[in-house]
Amino acid sequence: GESVGLHLPTLSVQEGDNSIINCAYSNSASDYFIWYKQESGKGPQFIIDIRSNMDKRQGQRVTVLLNKTVKHLSLQIAATQPGDSAVYFCAEESNYQLIWGAGTKLIIKP
Amino acid sequence: DAEITQSPRHKITETGRQVTLACHQTWNHNNMFWYRQDLGHGLRLIHYSYGVQDTNKGEVSDGYSVSRSNTEDLPLTLESAASSQTSVYFCASSKKTNTEAFFGQGTRLTVV
Numbered sequence: 572g573e574s575v576g577l578h579l580p581t582l583s584v585q586e587g588d589n590s591i592i593n594c595a596y597s598n599s600a601s602d603y604f605i606w607y608k609q610e611s612g613k614g615p616q617f618i619i620d621i622r623s624n625m626d627k628r629q630g631q632r633v634t635v636l637l638n639k640t641v642k643h644l645s646l647q648i649a650a651t652q653p654g655d656s657a658v659y660f661c662a663e664e665s666n667y668q669l670i671w672g673a674g675t676k677l678i679i680k681p
Numbered sequence: 682d683a684e685i686t687q688s689p690r691h692k693i694t695e696t697g698r699q700v701t702l703a704c705h706q707t708w709n710h711n712n713m714f715w716y717r718q719d720l721g722h723g724l725r726l727i728h729y730s731y732g733v734q735d736t737n738k739g740e741v742s743d744g745y746s747v748s749r750s751n752t753e754d755l756p757l758t759l760e761s762a763a764s765s766q767t768s769v770y771f772c773a774s775s776k777k778t779n780t781e782a783f784f785g786q787g788t789r790l791t792v793v
Binding site: 603672 | 714716722723724725726729739740771773778779780781782783784785786787
């Protein structure tokens with residue numbers, strides 16, 4: 572399958588604990604932000620998005636927080652499960668294009 | 682079910698050859714994108730299209746071209762493949778800007 576980066580920032584979390592993945596974005600004018608999950612050998616898969624007029628949005632077991640003051644985005648995963656193991660990317664929409672971060676690898680410890 | 686498919690999944694080609702990667706979506710989305718993904722990097726935009734006959738250059742467009750003759754397809758062509766173009770290529774589509782994009786499974790291209 573297709574592999575993703577081997578030298579990504581890594582977050583190790585105990586199964587059942589909450590995970591927090593952080594992301595800094597670059598353009599203060601960006602008005603749309605999105606989190607994707609990429610499992611080994613697969614294309615990125617949408618998790619959750621947020622627009623700049625919001626500071627928090629919740630989905631099923633996931634919450635995205637947006638701090639426009641410091642240009643920071645975070646993804647919180649509640650009760651992390653083995654199936655959450657993947658690389659997580661944040662992206663910002665700027666000039667009608669998505670600008671992607673480098674990704675964070677989430678490892679779940681049994 | 683609607684989907685987005687890429688072909689081939691794996692390709693090995695020689696330096697200097699022309700290569701075309703196919704992308705086909707059945708969502709009737711206006712927007713289509715091509716990205717490359719290299720070890721230790723996120724996705725970098727190569728080309729994108731907002732509709733039939735519309736194409737635009739992305740961040741890393743040199744050495745690549747696309748055409749959009751219909752809604753469903755956005756083939757990516759490497760005019761003269763180079764070793765620096767060895768990568769995993771992802772195609773994506775979205776209904777409009779500021780909405781989620783759906784990705785294909787990727788094509789691993791090796792240029793030798």
